[in-house]
Amino acid sequence: MQLRTRKRFSARQRWLSALGVATVATVAMAGCSAGSSKTSASAGPLKIGISLSLTGDFADPGKAAQRGYDLWAQEVNKQGGVLGRKVQLKVVNDASSPDQVVTNYQNLITQDKVDIVFGPFSSLLTIPASRVAKRYGYSFIEPAGGGPKVFEQKLDNLFFVQPAESTKSGNVFVDYILSLPADQRPKTAAYAKLDDPFAAPIADNIKTKFEAAGIKTVYDQTYPSESADLTPIVSGYAAANPDVVVAGTQSSDAFAQVKAMIQLKFNPKWLFMSNGANSPTEFPDKVGAKNTAGVFTTGDWYPGSTVAGSKEFIAAYTAKFGGDANGIDSTSAEAYSAGMLVEQVAKKTGKVDNATIIKTLHSGSWSTLVGELSWGANGAPKGEYLLTQWIDDKLTTVFPKSSAQHAPVAPKPNWAG
Secondary structure, three states: OOOOOOOOOOOOOOOOOOOOOEEEEEEOOOOOOOOOOOOOOOOOOEEEEEEEOOOOOOHHHHHHHHHHHHHHHHHHHHOOOEOOEOEEEEEEEOOOOHHHHHHHHHHHHHOOOOOEEEOOEOHHHHHHHHHHHHHOOOOEEEOEOOOHHHHHOOOOOEEEOOOOOHHHHHHHHHHHHHHOOHHHOOOEEEEEEEOOOOHHHHHHHHHHHHHHOOOEEEEEEEEOOOOOOOHHHHHHHHHHOOOEEEEEOOOHHHHHHHHHHHHHOOOOOEEEEOOOOOOOOHHHHHHOHHHHOOOEEEEOOOOOOOOOOHHHHHHHHHHHHOOOHHHOOHHHHHHHHHHHHHHHHHHHHOOOOHHHHHHHHOOOOEEEOOEEEOEOOOOOEOOOOEEEEEEOOEEEEEEOHHHOOOOOOOOOOOOOO
16 A cells, blocks of 8 residues: 555655666566557567666565566466567666656657556656656556545546555544444544655545544644654654554654654554555564554555455465565555456457557456456546554454454554563
């Protein structure tokens, strides 16, 4: 998510110098040409261009996305490809830079002549990248850019491969809190959020809904992306002693808030973090496995998912990359799902050129690892996220009840220190 988006990052507004380092992964999959003027009759491989953050602030989730893309191409190749064409994934490094991501997609389209493109990681990079794709008439299936400014562009070629707009990812946490008996709900709330087009709007949306429900705001602060030490921020809301803390975070700032809370011995009854806490590997590594207990976040895919294809995805992932299901970042599932959409368009229409992808995906719903997806005219999905919580050292789905693996744990357990 970034929500996962959910991996997985904290200093998005720090423009980093671009590297342009290209890595080419050639894997087999077939499909019709996806260039705006090409058809399924085209010979040769299906070239898919992708810019990802292999270095810089978004390197961890960028690499998780790369694993998902690579795995999808590998698996579809085992099935003979799509419409008889092999796939070449050309992945180029944007170094987490908005300037470089523009250059990358321009080069992929105009110089490398890729047939279609998939999106990068983060709203920050998706916004400029999607504009390039629109300019050249390319579809833009993207797994990790769901901030409000992405959809404010009103691009009909954009398709966000998560259940809902990132701004709404906190709605399920609100639904859980408001499902509690009135005398068990939090009475006060604090909001600490990164100045970021993804993170801050999630916290602001929760604040609006909580205030409408009578939960009093006792602290509300936005901190700049350059903030490394968040002790002053945490000290501020700890002094207000809120029942619930809503942290609009990315990655490093999420870890920094947790470390400051541990240091200050402040433990809220409920703690929700929009990002950072949704990484099954990075979060426990950075804050300590025992300090994850009780932290809420949201997601769209989880190891226990009963969605069709999930077991096969896990088996293929662990065979290729090692580890177990609990170590799979949801960003990988989101990227994998982007490829699934191309397969389905090809199967339904017999071609996968850009115009066909755009027209076809705007009708009906589409099965992916992150659920059934459908989109509005601006590329915003119409579904809902899942509420997850760290229980017994792993992310566990706790709400809504129909999808829950475990009941929510509240109040939050004390920090292990």
